[in-house]
Amino acid sequence: MNMTTIWLLAAAIALFGATHILPALPRARARAREMLGALYIPLFIFMSVATTTLVGWLWAKSPFIELYQPPAWGPHVTFTLMFFAFLFFGIFLYPCRLKRYFRLPFAYVVLLWGSGHLLANGDLATVVLAAGMMLVAAILLTLALKNGFTPQTRDDPMLDIAALLTGATLYVAMATFHAELIGADVLHYIGL
Numbered sequence: 001m002n003m004t005t006i007w008l009l010a011a012a013i014a015l016f017g018a019t020h021i022l023p024a025l026p027r028a029r030a031r032a033r034e035m036l037g038a039l040y041i042p043l044f045i046f047m048s049v050a051t052t053t054l055v056g057w058l059w060a061k062s063p064f065i066e067l068y069q070p071p072a073w074g075p076h077v078t079f080t081l082m083f084f085a086f087l088f089f090g091i092f093l094y095p096c097r098l099k100r101y102f103r104l105p106f107a108y109v110v111l112l113w114g115s116g117h118l119l120a121n122g123d124l125a126t127v128v129l130a131a132g133m134m135l136v137a138a139i140l141l142t143l144a145l146k147n148g149f150t151p152q153t154r155d156d157p158m159l160d161i162a163a164l165l166t167g168a169t170l171y172v173a174m175a176t177f178h179a180e181l182i183g184a185d186v187l188h189y190i191g192l
Contacts, residue, residue, distance in 0.1 A: 003063075005058055005061050005062045005063065005125075006062055006063070006065075006124055006125060006128060008058050009055065009058040009059055009062055009125060009128055009129065010128055010132065012051060012054045012055045012058050013055055013128070013129065013132035013133065013136070014132075015051050015054075016048075016051035016052065016054075016055055016133075016136065017132070017135070017136040017139070019044070019047040019048060019051050020048070020136060020140060021136065021139055021140060021143070023044060024139075024140055024143040024144065024147075025143065026147060055129065055133075059125050059126070059129050062124070062125030063125070064123050064125070065123060065124040065125070066122055066123055066124075067122050067123065067124050067127055068122040069122055070119055070120055070121060070122045071119065074119035074120045075119075075120045075186065075189040075190050076190050077116065077119050077120075078116035078117060078119050078120040078186075079116075079175070079186060079190050081112045081113075081115060081116035081119075082112070082113065082116055082171065082174070082175075083168075083171050084108075084112055085108070085109045085112035085113045085116070086109075086167040086168065086170050086171035086174070087163075087164055087167040087168065087171075088102065088105045088106070088108040088109045088112065088167070089105070089106070089109045089167050089170060090162075090163040090164055090165070090166040090167025090168070090170070091105040091163045091164075091167065092105040092106045092109065093163065093166060094159045094160075094162055094163040094166070095151070095152055095153045095154045095159065096153060096154070096156070096159035096160045096162070096163045097153055097154075097155060097156075097157070097159065097160055098160050098163060098164075099151045099153050100150070100151070100153050103141075103144050103145065103149055103150065103151060104140060104141050104144040104149065104151075106137075107137040107138070107140050107141040107144070108137075108141075109137075110133050110134060110136070110137035111134055111137050111138065111141075113130070113133075114130035114131065114133055114134035114137070115130075115134070117129075117130045118130050118131070120189070175187060
């Protein structure tokens with residue numbers, strides 16, 4: 001059994017984590033901005049996209065190695081958790097007032113996504129992916145709270161509504177097209 005891809009997946013997640021955690025450390029961020037100047041933001045964006053793409057590609061290429069049999073109710077719980085994950089994703093996309101309460105909404109997206117997928121999938125690659133990304137999200141959330149991170153928001157209630165409607169719409173779209181995009185028909189798994 002070839003485990004090389006799984007190890008590469010773990011390494012890619014670690015690189016993704018470093019790309020996001022180092023800028024969350026005030027001294028490291030200041031030093032990087034000083035060294036890179038105007039290249040700091042474009043390089044961060046490039047590294048974010050590159051590492052995310054690499055993680056996704058390696059997960060797709062990983063061999064299926066079953067670690068455990070997910071519970072029969074797992075897909076239903078996942079389906080519910082993903083609804084809230086997409087609401088948080090909507091909050092992430094807008095400078096809405098809701099963002100003030102959650103500070104780092106994308107971390108909640110990842111924590112909910114990871115928890116749900118651990119309940120619905122018992123293969124090694126998914127466990128490595130979900131657990132690794134959840135660890136990164138938990139570290140980032142802890143740093144954000146510790147460092148008093150406050151996201152930029154606007155005092156417009158319409159942005160809250162837009163955020164929640166966007167999240168709900170994306171949830172329906174992902175549920176509908178999950179089979180085409182990811183390869184698993186989630187509506188079939190929950191009996192719809």
